Each structure stands twice: as C-alpha cells, then as structure tokens.
Amino acid sequence: MGERGRPKGASGEESRALLLEIAAKEFAQNGYHDTKVSSIVKAASLSQPTFYLYFKNKDAIFEELENLFRLRMIDFAKKSRLQPALEQATVKERIIYNVKELLVFFSKNPNLTRIGFYLSTKADEIKAQMVKQIKENLDFEVDAGYFRKNLDTQTVAECLIGIIERLTFIQLLPQKKQPQEIATDIVDLLIEGMLNREK
Amino acid sequence: MGERGRPKGASGEESRALLLEIAAKEFAQNGYHDTKVSSIVKAASLSQPTFYLYFKNKDAIFEELENLFRLRMIDFAKKSRLQPALEQATVKERIIYNVKELLVFFSKNPNLTRIGFYLSTKADEIKAQMVKQIKENLDFEVDAGYFRKNLDTQTVAECLIGIIERLTFIQLLPQKKQPQEIATDIVDLLIEGMLNREK
Amino acid sequence: MGERGRPKGASGEESRALLLEIAAKEFAQNGYHDTKVSSIVKAASLSQPTFYLYFKNKDAIFEELENLFRLRMIDFAKKSRLQPALEQATVKERIIYNVKELLVFFSKNPNLTRIGFYLSTKADEIKAQMVKQIKENLDFEVDAGYFRKNLDTQTVAECLIGIIERLTFIQLLPQKKQPQEIATDIVDLLIEGMLNREK
C-alpha cells in the first residue's frame, strides 16, 4: 500500500509502521512460530538490526499487534454503547447493526483479526470480555420482555461469539459474503429460530 | 495389547502407543511448536532415537493424531447415520441426541479434539466435512416441512459448528457443563430462537 | 593432555571434562568475552550443540570453573589448618611452608588460578576470605609474642595477598621462580623487613 521502495533515510515511524503492517500479515498467514524476524524484515526491505531498533523482540511486536486489536475492540465496544442513534429501530435491527459494524471492522482488519481472535493467547480473554458485554445487553432485552424469560443469556452470548468467529473466518475474510448479509443471517437465525411456524 | 508381563522394555506397540498418548497430551496443552520431541520422550521415559523408531518425524506423529481424530469423526458420522434407534423421537430430540453424542466423544477425547478441531491445519477441512453433512440433514428436515423453507441451511450448519466449537472449548472440556446439557442448550436455541412468543 | 582424537562415541563424562579443561585454558588466555563457545568446541573437536549438552550456557561453564577454584581453595585452607606436622619448626618456617603449598597449587593449576584469582567477579570475595583467615593466624602469632604487638594484622594480610597475587602472575606462572623460592622471598621480606640492622 505504501509507496514501494522507500527512500534510504525514511522516517523512523514509517519503517516502524511498515514492519508492523508486514508482521501482521505474516503472523496472520503463518502463525507466530512460522513467522521469522528474517522474513518480516526481508519483506520490508530492511535488515534484522533495524527490526530491533523498533521492537524489543519478536514477542514484543506480536504483543503490540494483540494490543492494537484489543484496543480497537474496546473502542468498538464503547462506540456500540454510545449509539442509541437507532432509537426507533427495532431491537432486531439494532442487533444486526451492531454485529454488522463488528464484521465491518473485522473485514477492514483481517490480519489483526486473525491475530487477536485466533492466534493470540489472549484471544480467549478478549472473547470472554465480548461475551460478557453481549450478555449484559441481552439481559436488558429479556427484562424488556423482548426475549423469552427462560433464555440462558450467557450461553446465547457464547453461541453468538462462536458463530461470529466461524463466519468471520469462513465467509467474511474470504470475502464470500458481506458484513450486512452475514449479520442478518446470524441475527435472524438466533432470534427467529429454525422452526416452521406457518399454519 | 496383551499384557504378557514382559520383564523389561515393553513391547514395541506399547511404547508406540505411549508416545502417541503423551504426544496428544503435550500437543493439546502446548501447541505444535512448543511441544518438543525431547519432552515427549522424557515424559515417556524413553530416548529420542526410540521416538524415531516409531515415527518418521515430529510432523508424522502429529499427522497421525490428526488422522486418528478424523477417522474417529468418520466412525462417528457413520454411527449417527446408522442409528435410527430413535425413530419415534421428534426431530428436535434426534438432533439433540446427535449433538450430545458428538460432545460425548469430544469430552472423552479432549486432547485429540483440541488437536483435530483447533491445532490441525486440516481442522478447516474436517469442519467443512461436518458442515456438509449437517447441511444435508437439515435440507431433509426442511423438505419434510419441519423447518422453515427460507432457511439458509448452509449457514445454519456453519453456525452450528461454530457454536459447538466454542462451547466445546469453553464449557465442555473445562467440564463446566455436561454434553446433554450443552446439546439441549444449543439445539433449543437454534430451533426455537430467542423471541418471546407469548402474548 | 588426553589422547588426541577421541573416538566418536566417547563417554559423555570425557567430553564434558575435555570441554571444561579447554574452556579453562581459553578463559585464562583470552578472558571471558573473548572466549567464544565456538572456539572452545572447535578446540575440543566437538560441535556447538554438544557444548549445551553439558553446560547450560557459557556463563555456567565459567561459574563451574570459578567454583572449582573456590572449592580447591577451601580444601587447601582446611589442609593448612590440619597440618601441625611441622610442630617443631619455627613460625617462619611454617608460614613459608603454607605459602609454598599455596603457590604449588597455583602452579599446578595455572588456568584455574587465573580464572579464580583474576577473571572471576567473585575473585574479590575469595581473596577476602583468604585475608580473613591469614589475619586470624597472624593474630595468634602476635598474641604468642612472635610478632610485634602494634602490627595491623588486617593490613599485613591484605599485603600478603597482594604480594602473592603479583608474584604468582609475574614470577610463578611464567615459571621464572619456584614456589619454594618465592615463598621464602615473601616471608623473609615481610618478617625481617628491609632494614640493615648490622653495626
């Protein structure tokens, strides 16, 4: 994306950002162990010592990417909460909207997503956090009488995350479906269920 | 197999099986790269050359475990199909039963499950296979009028796998819930949906 | 010193001892930093991984040599104390004997001596220990009236160690003088002083 063949004395920040970007790609593609510092720097047309100019070690750059993902997820969560902009929309529409926004973020940051959602040892933690928040929202809807009282919201939240994870990797990142479509699919299924209620 | 009480150095098959079992545990616990051949053989009280007596290399033992999982999954699939024992049961009960059986298998083989369902590069393939089969079953139920006609069975199957995966790692393997309970939760949610239909 | 060209499958202990011996020589000759693991193993006709088979890391082998020196010094100290074999000898003769024995040990272990007495960061500690013991002996002789009452035994002990150190590196290890001769020189000087008392 950046202009190929940076000038020799590029700004340090540029080199750093480049390394970060390439590392994200490599980690996402090959995992932590099969991503070598040597291959990162080669892809960046830099030397190994340069890598250590900007990152303490291989672990550190990975952690930085993990954190980047986590922070963006937190931002995302905040934004979600602050967005009663769809006041008049139905509950379903709002949920679809939120899921869609999450998927949009994932599709815009596929490498980071793969790292933070799959490779990171902290992935479980991050997902647990998301589950917690979803559950809180669901509890609210249950109280409001929108969802049935006997719903195990904790489990529903876990299921939602499981679904999002799978569809992200199987449909979204390979660009087989759009965020909107996937979000609709998911929410529709979970809310309506599968039963044929005609007649 | 037969424990003929060999005085020393157990039969070759025994050593092999021991290595396989220990490797499964280590891989499941630490992942592929952080599982060292040296630690496997140490845990088995054997030497490194012995390892290579039974397995071509580290990759080979991992693949063998992957295949073990896959074969057992195929066995499982067959058994499922051959089991019209619940003929009279409702569709929902049958589905719950099948999911439960799968979870029982997972909970009895936690290491293999972690390997085949999470660590293996072939995990996607295996899951895809499962999705395919689930979809076929669902299509049948839709035709039978049990599920609504406009159901995207492919996506439902994907969702089901995503849910199973998550609940397996988050509830089943940590032994927070029993297979039956989890299966019921899942199927109930997917079939009934979340809506409060009272009025 | 060992037979050149050990057989391939040498006993592990032999390889270990060989590495230790060669390392001692290299450290003594070139210091810690200028001694490379690669040069140690090359001199031992072994490969680098073999080094790590027997020693945790470069530091560890150096520490082992330090400790070897320290332990031998402690042995030496014990032996010195347990040796009233020279009962009838004069105080001066006994001191000469002890210094000589120390120098004999040094001359038999030149590499270890250079390491433990010069290169080691623990050298100061070891010397301090020796000073302490010498001081105790001197205090005893002073009480016995052999040495003058106003002698600062602590400082004398420090001086003795300083002298021993210098003469060890300047005369003993380069084999310019024998232990007996050096010991006599030192003790004679310190006890008699330099003054011309004739007249």
Next chain:
Amino acid sequence: MGERGRPKGASGEESRALLLEIAAKEFAQNGYHDTKVSSIVKAASLSQPTFYLYFKNKDAIFEELENLFRLRMIDFAKKSRLQPALEQATVKERIIYNVKELLVFFSKNPNLTRIGFYLSTKADEIKAQMVKQIKENLDFEVDAGYFRKNLDTQTVAECLIGIIERLTFIQLLPQKKQPQEIATDIVDLLIEGMLNREK
C-alpha cells in the same frame, strides 16, 4: 577550554572531553566489553555518529585513556625524581612521601587508575616500568647502607607494586583509608618487618 557560552552544541573539544570522561567512568565500572558505545553516548546526551567524530573506534578511546594514565604516571615519576625537597628527611619518610603521592594521584583519578592499573592489557607493562624504577631507587639505598645488602631489590619492588595495587583497590578507592595512612602502613611494614624485636 574557554567557556564562551556557545548557545548550542558546545565546542567540539567539550564534547570530546565529555565523552572521554564518561567513557572512563563506564569502563572503570563495567569493564571494556560491558561498556557499550551506545551507553557512553547516551550518558553524554550525544549520538553515536558523534562518537566516531572524535574517536576512531571503541578501542581508540580506551587506548587514549590507557595512555592518559601512562602519561600521568610518567609525569608523576618525573616529579618524584625532581623533588629533593625533603632532603633532610629520613629515607623512610621520603619513601612514605612518594608512595603517598602516588596514592593521592590514584585517589584523585579512580577511573583512570582502574583502567590503567587493572583493565588495560598494558597494565603489566606500566607496572613493570614502575617496578624498574623502584628497584633503581632501592639499589641506591642499599648501596648507601640503609637497607641490608642481601635484599633482593627486584622482588621487593614487585612486592611493593603488588601491595599498592591491592590496597589501592581494597582500601583507597573505596575510601576506607587515606593515602597518608596507607603509605605509612606499607612502608612501615616493609621496612621494619613484622618481628617483635623487644627483648
């Protein structure tokens, strides 16, 4: 030299002197290898290229410090010889004075002393030079009948250097004793000996 209050970037000489001073401290504290060019310049608030503006390489700055020590020692030697100011003093007093002056120099230049007397590969050479000169002085005193004829002046000189070295590092630099005190201790011991000559 002149502090003309240059607004920014001090005069070259100042930077050079600063580097030299800091390097001395770091070398003295951490030894040659554990002193990094990077840490020297950081302590001087300068950049690495600036270091190479003033010194050919790391070795060069170390050598310069070695030489500084050597030159000052030579100055010191000259001053000693040119100082018959104590004409009427006894031989002992004169020797004490000289030793004290040396120690004063050491205590005023602790870093340089540690470098030139301990770390430098030329330390042996420097000490040998000092020994030579001390020996010449001693020979003179022997001829003058002040010291006993059978004195091995070469060895006495070696001993004196050994003692000075040890007491410098153990008492002087840690500021446990003053130059005067140490000088008196040393000379008194060497001249008078340890014997109790009362009767």
Next chain:
DNA sequence: AATGAATGAGACTTCATTCAT
C-alpha cells in the same frame, strides 16, 4: 527394542560502525 552421544541447520539478538543529511 533401545539408547548415549552427537550434530546440521537455523533462529534470535547484539553491537560497533557507517550513510546521508
């Protein structure tokens, strides 16, 4: 059936040093 001993290959990391401005 088993292993004590050893190693090729390669990863990560550091440091003195230089280029271009």
Next chain:
DNA sequence: TATGAATGAAGTCTCATTCAT
C-alpha cells in the same frame, strides 16, 4: 557540529534428527 536511520558481522542458543552400539 551533529544526528536519524540503518546495517554487516558475529555470537549464543535450540531443536529435530542421526550415528554407532
């Protein structure tokens, strides 16, 4: 006078794998 950016060279260490018995 000074430096931001970069690197060649080299060292330590690890790991899967094999040799010879």
